[in-house]
Amino acid sequence: LADRYLYSDGTYGPRSQNSTKTPIAVIVSDHIAIALHDVNEGGAEQLQWGSNTTSPESYNSCNNYEDLFDLNEKGQAYSATGAAQSAVSGYTPTAPTGHIWSIPTLLKFLQMGITLGRMTENSFGDYLSYWIKRYAFFAPSGAAATGFTPPPSAANFPAMDMTRFNAAFTNVGGTPPSGTYWTNVECKDGTEYKMATIEISGGKFHLGLKSKTETAKVRPIIYY
Numbered sequence: 373l374a375d376r377y378l379y380s381d382g383t384y385g386p387r388s389q390n391s392t393k394t395p396i397a398v399i400v401s402d403h404i405a406i407a408l409h410d411v412n413e414g415g416a417e418q419l420q421w422g423s424n425t426t427s428p429e430s431y432n433s434c435n436n437y438e439d440l441f442d443l444n445e446k447g448q449a450y451s452a453t454g455a456a457q458s459a460v461s462g463y464t465p466t467a468p469t470g471h472i473w474s475i476p477t478l479l480k481f482l483q484m485g486i487t488l489g490r491m492t493e494n495s496f497g498d499y500l501s502y503w504i505k506r507y508a509f510f511a512p513s514g515a516a517a518t519g520f521t522p523p524p525s526a527a528n529f530p531a532m533d534m535t536r537f538n539a540a541f542t543n544v545g546g547t548p549p550s551g552t553y554w555t556n557v558e559c560k561d562g563t564e565y566k567m568a569t570i571e572i573s574g575g576k577f578h579l580g581l582k583s584k585t586e587t588a589k590v591r592p593i594i595y596y
Contacts, residue, residue, distance in 0.1 A: 375488070375540045378405040378596050382468030387544065395544040396465050397594055400484045404595060407473065408546030411459045411590040421554055421567050421584040422454025428565055430558040437515040440559065440568060441507040445477045447558045449567070456554050456590050463592050473592035475556040478579075479507055480593055481570045484549075485577055488540045489532030498530045510579075520561055520581060524568075527579040534575050552580065552588045 374386040377395035384399060397405035410417050422429075434440045434447040456475060463473045476484075485491040492502040501509045512526035538548040549572050557568040559581055569588050571578040582588060 375399070375543070377544060378468075378594065380465060380468065382471070382596065384596060394465075395546075396467075397596075398488065398540045398544075398546070400480070400487045404480060404483065404593060406476065406480070406484055406549075407463065407592040407594070408541055408544065410547065410549070411456075411463050411592060413547060417589050418587040419456045419459055419554070419590055420454060420587050421456050421582070422452060423585060424454070425564050425566075425584050428558060428560070433558040433560045433565060434568070435560050436518055437511040437520065438508070438517075440478065440520075440557065441511050443479070443506060445479055445557070447568075448477060448556050449558045452556075454584065456588075460590050460592050467594055468596070471594055471596060473594055475554055475590060476593040478555045478557045478568050478570065481553070481555060481577070482507060482510065485529070485532055485537070489534065489537035491530050491532050491577075494530050494533075520559065524579040524581055527577075529577040529579070531576045549589075549591050552582075553591050554582075554588045 376386050376399040378384045378397040379393040380396050397407050399405045429449040429452045430447045432446050439446045460473050460475050467473050492498045510528050512522045541548045552569050552571040555568045559566050559568055561581055566581040569580040569582050
């Protein structure tokens with residue numbers, strides 16, 4: 373299937389039917405699209421989340437992997453006001469009327485990998501496990517009931533088709549996501565409130581937890 377895009381006028385569809393329009397995001401699932409470029413791409417793109425590490429910025433921060441991969445997308449940091457959130461609010465191109473750019477949740481990044489990178493299609497076992505367990509399939513084996521043991525780096529992300537993944541962006545003048553990105557998902561790790569991150573390297577995703585005082589990139593998402 374051909375990739376579909378969101379355009380600057382708020383319409384969406386494949387390029388073959390919208391050749392005169394300006395694409396601003398690639399669609400990763402129904403009503404969700406991810407921007408063609410990072411915030412501050414090529415400049416000051418390493419952004420601090422914020423300085424508040426000891427109190428929550430979400431209604432129900434994630435306390436374990438079950439929370440982190442829950443379909444209800446727990447831990448969204450709605451009250452965050454730090455540098456990453458401020459930067460995404462000013463992202464250009466401007467969102468179509470009635471829409472806003474925001475920082476993706478972890479599951480929205482994973483949906484990007486599934487749709488654009490065919491992450492669950494490389495083996496029948498991966499495909500079957502994903503459809504039975506959904507996102508819980510990606511949790512580390514033997515995950516603790518409380519806390520994040522084993523470490524996030526043990527998360528089970530299959531390899532992606534990076535040729536297809538990258539082409540979804542480069543075919544319309546975009547830049548494929550690469551490196552470490554903030555998600556909008558807050559996790560309580562011991563006494564500190566950290567943010568879940570996704571690193572895209574070596575042909576696959578890598579999960580991490582970063583202190584809010586550290587830095588990462590931001591790739592905005594939009595609901596259309």
